[in-house]
Amino acid sequence: MTVVEVLFLLLGLVAAGSALLVVTTRTMVHAALWLVVTLGAVAGIFLLLAAEFVAWVQILIYVGAVVVLLLFALMLTKAPTGPQPDLDARRALPAVAVAGLVLAVLGTTVVAGFHGVELDLDGAVVGSAQTTGATIFQQWVLPFEVLSVLLLAALVGAIVLSRGTGRRGGE
């Protein structure tokens, strides 16, 4: 077993374990914190898989921005900090069944499809900021520009929903 494989197994265990805690913990704030662990572990796996830039973006945007937003939302909705007994609906059993079905179908699909296929990471081109930037601004330039429009739309939308009367503003 190579170093990469050992690291992958460790990170994978951490990611899966903390993800389970995200969806099962009784304390809402803990869910957000476990999410940080999951996302961090997945970022580590990205590094192993030669996706350096994606890994850093994952840390910056997901861990840095999205989780902070989620924590803010928990705070602003006055989420209790202690454990709560009624976070889950009573439909836990059907939910387990659906999730199990998804896992079974997707899992067998990928395992059957790629059984015995080796992922060779030696000498792989590392997806650095430079290589990623070069492909984005050449091959993917239209979706990239549209993505900026999407961000603007989301920004305007979020302001529309939360802006006050604007009386203290310039009007």
Added chain:
Amino acid sequence: MPLWWPLLLSSLLFAIGVYGVLVRRNAVLVLMGVELMLNAVNLNLVAFDAYFRDVLHGGQTFALFVIVIAAAEIGLGLAIVLLVFRTHGQIDVDTMRELADREEPAVAER
């Protein structure tokens, strides 16, 4: 490493995310489940990118796009959630039953 390792991990994370979305009642916790699902997809994409040695880096680029779109979606989604909290006083998705099929809709006239 065998290619199916990251792929299976991705399926597992996705399934956990689906479970979270289905079982949680608090809207913010539901969104966390969605985030897990999106991250599972990214793992898949990055693994395939490494496997194909994609010169266009389609997988990694898509993963980046998914991250950015998820951020936009969360930003807007939380704005909606906070708005609902201000008017309804709670964000339990299970009690959102004003809009549903029924014989005589009890329409809240506000």
Added chain:
Amino acid sequence: MSSAAVLAAEFQAPSFEYSLLSPLLVIFGVAITGVLVEAFAPRGSRYLLQAVLAVLGVVGALVATVIVGLNLVSRGGGTAHGSIAAEGAIAVDGPSIFIWGTVLVLSLVSVLLFAERRLEGGVLSFAGQAAALPGTEAEREASTRGLEHTEVFPLMMFAVGGMMLFPASNDLLTMFVALEVLSLPLYLLCGLARRRRLLSQEAALKYFMLGAFSSGFFIYGIALVYGYAGSMNFAAISAAVSGRAGGEGLLLGGIALLAVGMMFKVGAAPFHAWTPDVYQGAPTAVTAFMAACTKVAAFGALLRLFYVAFGGARWDWTPMVWVIAILTMVVGSVLALSQTDVKRMLAYSSIAHAGFLLTGFVGAQQVADVGIGEITSLQAVLFYLVTYGFTTVAAFAVVTVVRDAGGEATHLSRWSGLGKESPVVAGVFAVLLLGMAGIPLTSGFTGKWAVFTTALAGGAWPLVVTAVLFSVVAAFFYVRVIVLMYFSDPVGEGPTVATPSILTTIVIAVGFAATLALGVVPGPVLDLAAAAGEFIR
């Protein structure tokens, strides 16, 4: 030389065909200008500026679309014509142009509906201030000062841009970005109703949650297809599918998950659960826009994805579409019968229409498979979308004018006796309903005729029999409303029909005229659909 310099020397600027993309650029430009207007124009002048800007922008994009459409070049023989632009991200071809035109005309009509102010006594039918709590001081202040969210116009333009990009995208990455560009503004617009704010916000939350959930499945499907084909590009995927590179399970799983995301957007069963709730709760102008334009865009994208990328696996996904189509028709037609709210009823009717459209989707696909003078399934679906779009927008526009003290009187019991109160409005609505039911001499009939004949040509006769059967079931609840309007006595003080401004009147008139015109002389639009040809590959 440093590696950066080497890379800079190698970097080739992307080719970007501005003229081909001009309709999209106009719409996004108008949206961004709208945001600037919101930031810099004085509050009093914003409404007029935004509305005029939106109308001019859509008209400008329409002109650009026509110009681009007239200059498409033939490609690879056959009836396909157009070009692939922006480094393979977008396919500007006959069907794209047809869908762009349809989306833009329907958006133009919807903008007028958005801009209607007279029905709410001089303000937009959107919340004056979304953040203000209903029944509080801030809310009263917002309404006395006549505050209104004129941002709805640029937000709508963003959605229109997404709707144009979605069916024209030529790789999975662009398609996903377009899907989000069209969805995010709609989630938000759903929550901005002036009346019945709580219902509206509940609709927005539900739409958002289910939308985010379904796009998770959509992108997992993309990841699997990428793993199968090694590329996001439709042409490369199509080559991999035809070559049967192995890993069938991966391809089928990817197709199934992509279908989940797509069927959610078009509102097909069993992924339709959001449709009635969101259509009922959203501001009626938004519902009209969403029901017409989202369906057009999503069906365009569905067809391109399945015909172009997965065309080689047709026999694998056809059974799945059969099941979904039948389920959708059953759910839409049967559940509509028990509805008591007119907006919910129209929502179920739109689900049933999605089922009829799916019937056409599995029809004869190749030009070679149909006789001379007949149209392919793509062209039939395009035609059906036009007929459906106009009728739907007009029907929701009628809903906005039937009012009582609490705003729109959407409960069906309030509509009884409308024929006596206002023969014109009731008559128009009756014609629109008959159009939806598919009675001869209305557009619904010609549209259904087109999709059913193409389905028959494709050998899907059991599906057509089911569709005809459920058309009859569906006709029953349309007729029930007509009977209610004409032969029932008003309950209580009865419904009132508010007089709208010229804007809503235009919307209703256009939809009414299109419903009749496309039923009596469908020829020109059918010819246009036939001229759209096929998708380029």
